[in-house]
Amino acid sequence: MSYKEDSDIKIFSGSQADADEDFLRQIEALDHHRHNGNIEKARQLGRNLYELVKEDAGREKDVDPEFKEGKMPVKAGVLAMFTAEAALNMYLPSTQLSTIAIAELHRLLAKINSPVYEKILESPAYSFYYLCLRKGGDDAVEEIGRAFSEHCRHEGEEKYVRYGRYIYEVVTKEVQKQIALMDFAD
Numbered sequence: 001m002s003y004k005e006d007s008d009i010k011i012f013s014g015s016q017a018d019a020d021e022d023f024l025r026q027i028e029a030l031d032h033h034r035h036n037g038n039i040e041k042a043r044q045l046g047r048n049l050y051e052l053v054k055e056d057a058g059r060e061k062d063v064d065p066e067f068k069e070g071k072m073p074v075k076a077g078v079l080a081m082f083t084a085e086a087a088l089n090m091y092l093p094s095t096q097l098s099t100i101a102i103a104e105l106h107r108l109l110a111k112i113n114s115p116v117y118e119k120i121l122e123s124p125a126y127s128f129y130y131l132c133l134r135k136g137g138d139d140a141v142e143e144i145g146r147a148f149s150e151h152c153r154h155e156g157e158e159k160y161v162r163y164g165r166y167i168y169e170v171v172t173k174e175v176q177k178q179i180a181l182m183d184f185a186d
Helices: 016-035 038-056 072-091 095-111 115-122 125-135 140-151 158-182
Strands: none
Touching: 038 072, 038 095, 038 158, 072 095, 072 115, 072 125, 072 140, 072 158, 125 140, 140 158
């Protein structure tokens, strides 16, 4: 067996020292968060968000009944979960803490064996919502609303765009509020 070099493929790698230094920085940051209580606060934040998800299931009195039927609760749930995760990633002081909070939220949701939660996990819509945020700017909320209407197969219908914006805004504000209540240390 012979080895042939392929000149079209280039593999770039940093030095091992750079990788080691980055790894040590991550360990130091994790240790810092452990000692100042941020890790437990992140777990508690995940638990708090889980409790809000459970409580909110029956509270949507002002929502158009059309959004409570068929596949709509799953589609709304996908956007709500995406938004919660995006807000945790945007507003927590580190990705380590957002990873911990998100993992705790998912751990608790997985325990209730909800068929809606399973469908949320299988949805490809996360990618579309992520692209909306990547475009960013002042139109991100509007883009999310439009993506929601497309995901619901009601592209451009104002009622669906408005509901998508509503979900994104309400969940984002709630996550920001919960983060503020946790009072994470620097």
